Amino acid sequence: MLKITPYLGGLVLIVSIGGLWYPVLGYFMLLIFAAIFLISPFRGRWFCGNLCPRGSLVDFWISKISKKKKIPVTLRSLWVRLPIFFLLMGFMGYRIAGIIGSLNTFEKIGMVFVTMCLVTTAIAVLLGSYLSPRAWCSFCPMGTAQRLLGGKRYPLKFTKEKCINCNKCDKICPMQLKIRESETKPDCIKCGRCVAVCPKDALQF
Ligand code: SF4
Ligand code: SF4
Ligand code: SF4
Known part of the structure; x- marks a missing residue:
């Protein structure tokens, strides 16, 4: 943002x-x-x-x-x-x-x-x-x-190995996306909230 x-x-x-x-x-x-x-x-x-x-x-x-x-x-x-x-x-x-x-x-x-x-x-x-x-x-x-x-451009990347399943990312997503469930998130609005809230740097653009 x-x-x-x-x-x-x-x-x-x-x-x-x-x-x-x-x-x-x-x-x-x-x-x-x-x-x-x-x-x-x-x-x-x-x-x-x-x-x-x-x-x-x-x-x-x-x-x-x-x-x-x-x-x-x-x-x-x-x-x-x-x-x-x-x-x-x-x-x-x-x-x-x-x-x-x-x-x-x-x-x-x-x-x-x-x-x-x-x-x-x-x-x-x-x-x-x-x-x-x-x-x-x-x-x-x-x-x-x-x-x-x-929809496939500038995707959000998820590193599974770093994730501790705290669920903070899903909770903060304004589009209510299941951030860790699918590779492609064409409706991600690239607001960066999930990236900012992740305590393990498991999400990146
Ligand atoms: S960048 Fe924003 S819209 Fe995209 S998955 Fe993260 S919180 Fe949701
Ligand atoms: S252009 Fe995007 S942010 Fe603006 S109202 Fe439509 S969906 Fe929402
Ligand atoms: S915020 Fe980060 S560590 Fe927590 S569930 Fe999401 S990706 Fe995993």
Whole structure:
């Protein structure tokens, strides 16, 4: 995690709420899309654990009021995630296509981004409060895209011989991954919490 990671959450509130008055703020989402598509082919879901404003919001703000329950396994399934990805992307494309050529196209497209940001943030906050902070991140379309683009990149390495099975890593993982159970963890968001908490240096990037 970067030093600025805990402070990025405010950006998502500025875009989601401020954007209702200043739709141009919605274009901030394009920066997010660009960062995701530039980073994920090399570092998988690193963006999610280090730079995503919504990830920061749920990790550092919503986690304080979260019930911290188990995230249902179904939500992680690509059978659920891919339809959600295509539905949301298709809906956004459909709305933008309907706007092009009309008056104030620039502001209206900005408002499409703002409403997408607001709706998905509201879902993330609700799920984060009642389930687990990173529940939304288990099936967020942008997380799914990063997994597909670079799920095998920058993997977390586990040295079994050093492990004393203290379970501290599994307990701290915001994505609720079974860190020692499988070789590949395409949904690891590279936050580094497990590495930092391991008393035996059994985990490394
Ligand atoms: S899964 Fe989506 S909301 Fe969560 S950190 Fe990644 S991009 Fe952000
Ligand atoms: S496995 Fe480690 S680095 Fe990956 S999400 Fe979990 S705690 Fe973060
Ligand atoms: S924190 Fe380290 S020593 Fe403890 S269970 Fe995880 S890998 Fe093993």
